[in-house]
Amino acid sequence: MAPEYRLYSGRRLVLPLLALLAVLLQVTSECDRTFVSRVGGPQNGTFTAPSFLNPEGHSRQCIYTFLAGPHQRVELIFTSFSLRGTPPECIHEYMDVYAEVQQPEASELINSPFGGRYCGPIPPRRRISLYKALALGFYTDRNATTPDLFTGRYAFINDTEYEVGTPVPNTPCSYTVHASSKRQGVIVSPTYPGTYPKDLTCTYQFLGSPTQRVRLEFRDFDLFFGGAHCPFDYVKVYDGRDNGSAVIGTYCGQQRNLVIYSSEASLFVSFFTIQRTANTQNRGFKGIFEFSESFVKLDFIGKNDGEHIRGSECDQQILSKKKSSGYVFSPNYPFPYLPKIVCRYFIYGMQDSQHLERVRLEFMKFKIPKGGERGDCTDGYLKVYLKGQEATDSYDKFDHELCGDDDSNPKVVVSDGPRLVMVFSSGEVQGQGFKAKYTFETDYKIPGTAAPDGSCIFTYRSSSRKKGEFNSPRYPSNYPSETNCTYLFLGTPNEQVTLVFDHFKVRADSANATFGSYGGTCQEDWLEMYNMYRDGTEKLIGRYCGTTAPGPVESNRGAIGVKILLHSDQEGVFSGFKARYTFEIAKSIFGDCGSNVSSLEHGEIRSPNFPLNYDSPAKGLASKTCNWYINVRPKYKILLNFEVFAVEGDPANRGCPAAVVRLWHRANEPPVELCGEKAPTEKWQYMSDGSSVRLSFISADKSVGAQGFRAVWTEVKEGPDCDQFKCEKSSYCIADTLRCNKVANCGADDRSDELNCLVEAPVDSFMLMGVVLCVAGALVLGICIWCHRKRRRRRRHLARLHRGGSSAAGSSHSRQLGNSRRQHVCDELGERFASVDSV
Incomplete structure (x- = not known):
């Protein structure tokens, strides 16, 4: 696919040029136009499309030639444009542009770089000739044309602005600028503000005196953007005399507020565009340059480990050398600083898999006069950024804005992470400035009271906080290798501390994966917990590693607290742990339920x-x-x-x-x-x-x-x-x-x-109840039967006595009455069970 595209692109260039040459050989004055700058003549005007009839629909080509005078160039602007066709084909009607014509003869167009083909309703953007001539080639096979197909205006402009300095021989747009002849001026791309040419290289060399520096400010910058690394068109700036010097930066796309300073007395700028067939219509750049001895002297940066950031007036970068320290100063310290300067300080600690640092900044001297009637920091100030705001260009979200003297500002500030940035703006009122000591400290990212010497020892006192969180260094990122951290939890005499782990992952290559990672199985990295006592003794609670999180821990009654040790060896590391602590009133020695x-x-x-x-x-x-x-x-x-x-x-x-x-x-x-x-x-x-x-x-x-x-x-x-x-x-x-x-x-x-024991047969309660009821029933039934029989015998005996004679009636009656008075209980029961037959 790529070869076909390149072949097609080549045809698009060659065929129109051959057609144009053929027409030029048979040129007719019927539709060609020539506009020439003459002394005393008009220096601008308008142009329109030709008007002619073409009933046969033959191909017609019209050449518009614009010729500027000495020290002039041609500027061309289309005010209307309406040609048939759709870019990029443009078959039946189109406009070819040639802005890099060196010879005004029409036959030389075939040798001139092709500036692009246009059709449809969108006109070419403004064009400025690279030399003194500019040509347009209008092609059509329309039966009739009218002037409103396209219109525009032209002007012959002074080319002095494009002569940035002394021209470099045999180059179209390279210049050398000497401070001795031109301390300040304008730098522009070769055809600004018109579309810049393709396949072009321009250089600008700025050479000052030994005590000077060069300032370059781009006020308009518009190049084709092909990506962050600018692989196509770009401007590259070098901090020295030529392109062998250190590169300050490579720029493309659209840039705003692009200001560049040289470190010393020279600066080299290269403008490069590639050869392409696509029509890009970016306008290039325009800026100003200045040589001056009044720019900030950079010797205040080199007093310590600071390094000037190339391209800036006085910005510096300080990188840690592992727990290193040094001093930073305002420009020209201890003498008054210059007015209206802005310097930035980027102080960066180490941050990698093994190291994480923070920046501690202690001000030794500070005197930046307050401005305005309110006595605030509206004039000069020092803004301090502790959270890496510069990474998102959030310079409006500073953490401290300092001005005044030593007593009105914090003495020490500490970064929240590995970066600390300061922005110093001098304003209009001069002052002595500041001197500060920076120290790179290891940042473990552990909440708690850190040890003064910067070691990994953190203390948690109930007098400061009753509950909180703690974690391994850098959690949730991996903790560093070859690290030993100590955590001390100290309560009052009537308190106990409880520790609960919510996440736990500590490297343990040789741990027992079946029964958990405890004690002696933890050989590589591990965590240990101890009860601490007033006599200085400590008792081990346990050693843990792997993913075997410790169970909840409550300090012993009588212990002053708990100590935790985290150890890592030289090999791989894991994410570590996160846990909580709580100080509570001491419980009974048996706890809640022992x-x-x-x-x-x-x-x-x-x-x-x-x-x-x-x-x-x-x-x-x-x-x-x-x-x-x-x-x-x-x-x-x-x-x-x-x-x-x-x-x-x-x-x-x-x-x-x-x-x-x-x-x-x-x-x-x-x-x-x-x-x-x-x-x-x-x-x-x-x-x-x-x-x-x-x-x-x-x-x-x-x-x-x-x-x-x-x-x-x-x-x-x-x-x-x-x-x-x-x-x-x-x-x-x-x-x-x-x-x-x-x-x-x-x-x-x-x-x-429990063997050979007498086994008591199990008793069925329901059966036992049944047996008891049966026995009781049988007993009652037996008593009733016995009573019933005795009563029957008694009745028969009384009947015999009655039949024995009336003479004995009285005595018998009295005996009966006596017996009746002595009636047995069985008589009563017998009456109740009279209906029960004897068995």
Whole structure:
């Protein structure tokens, strides 16, 4: 595709030129026009399209030639334009422009650079001839033309403005400017403000005296923009005599407020345009230059590590040499500075994967007079930028605006990041200026009170702040290698500090990925936590690495605080950690729900609400803590067996950031941290090496709850001799009283203490109730039957007595009455159950 395009582009140039030559050989005065500048004649005028008939529709070519006089050039402006066709084809009607004609003869147009072909309603932009001649070639195959096809005006202008200095021989637009002959003047592109030519190179060399500097100000700048690196048309400025000097800058596109100063007495400018077939119509540039001894002397920059920023009047850049320091001064210090100057100071600390610095600026002397009746900084001032505002050109958003004397301004300012920028404007009233000391300090990006010596030590006191955040250096970016940072959390005597980790990722190549990254498995980078005591002793809480976040930590009752150490080696690094701290009134030694257990042979410990889920801390509190202290007789140990365990967390993948169980069962060793969920087939049991154990359960404010745990502890006798019960598998020696107590006191996989026990048959309560009811019913039924039979016998006996005679009636009646008075309870029951037949 590219070769075809180049072939087509070449044809577009060659064919019209051949056609133009053919027409020129048969030139007719019918439509050609020539406009010549003559002494005393008109120096401007108008032109229009030719008017003729062409009934056969033959191709017609008309040449308009404009010839300027000595020290003149031609300026051409189209005021209307309406030719057939659509760019870039322009087949039936078009206008060719030649602005680089060296010889006025029409036959020489074929050798002149082609300035572009135009058709449609958009006219060519203003044109100014590079030499004394300019030509237009109008082509049409229209049957008839009228003057309104295009109109314009021309002028013969003075070319003095384009002679910037002494012309360089055999070049169309290169000049040398000597300060001895021209201290100030105008610099313009060769055909400004007309469209500049293609395939052109112009140079401008400015040479001053040894005490001078050169100032170049572009007031209009319009070049074709091909990208940030200006690969096509550009202006390149060199800080010296020629193009072998240091480059100040390369410019293209549209520029505003472009002012350039030389560092010394010379400046070299190169203007370059490429050969192209596309019609670009940028106008070039126009500016002014000046040689002067009054520009700022740059010796005040070189007193320390400052480096003049090429192209500026007095801007300087200071780069850190790793924790370096030095001084900055106002221009001409300690003598009064010059009026109406602006100098910028760019003080940059180190910022890479290994280093991050901030800038500390301390003013030693300061005297910039206040201006105006209000005594404010409306005249001279020093603006300080601490947050890198210059990166977005936000110079209106300064952090400090300083003027006056030493007492009315801050003594020290510190950057928020690696960059500090100052802008000094002298105004109209002179003053002594300022002297300041800069120091590059390592910036760890850690909130807290930093150590005065700049080391990575940060202190958090409850007297200053009750709660807050802390993090690894540069979080969330990676912490640096070969770094040791210390975090000190110090409370009052009646306070405890709680630490909760929200993010944790510390490099651990050799850590155990199955059981989490704790203790000795952390060899490369790690974080350690300690309880600190008043006697200077410290007790390790734990060492952590990988993604195994520490569980919530609450300082011990009696400790003055907690210390954290972060260590990194020489190898790779990760993002580190982010955590929170809270100082609260000290709790009981048992925390919120613990206890002291002693004088027992075994027991059971349960998490709060077990078997229901444990709850979060009360609103406003950082944690909820339960501490159990188990103590047995001397020469006995403690076996602790977790039968059920479900605490939120995952030791292998994310640690125990929300809730944790810690077990202190070995003297002089940090506790074991537990979280996650125990499978029914897993065995989680621990044997103490002494007669005491501490078990702690802590849930943070971000916990969501889980079932918790149930643990059984048992007193185990030390030594090989056992005068009590010896477990079969574990060989533990436990009390005889623990046999057949329905608790597995021998351990997770040994139930020998519960074997060969008398097993009481389980009683069915419903069956027992049925039996009791049946027996009671049978008993009542038996009594009723017995009473009923006795009553029948009594009645039969009375009947026999009645039949025995009337003589005995009285006595029998009296006996009956007596018997009736002594009626047994069975008589009453018999009456109630009279309907019950005997069995």
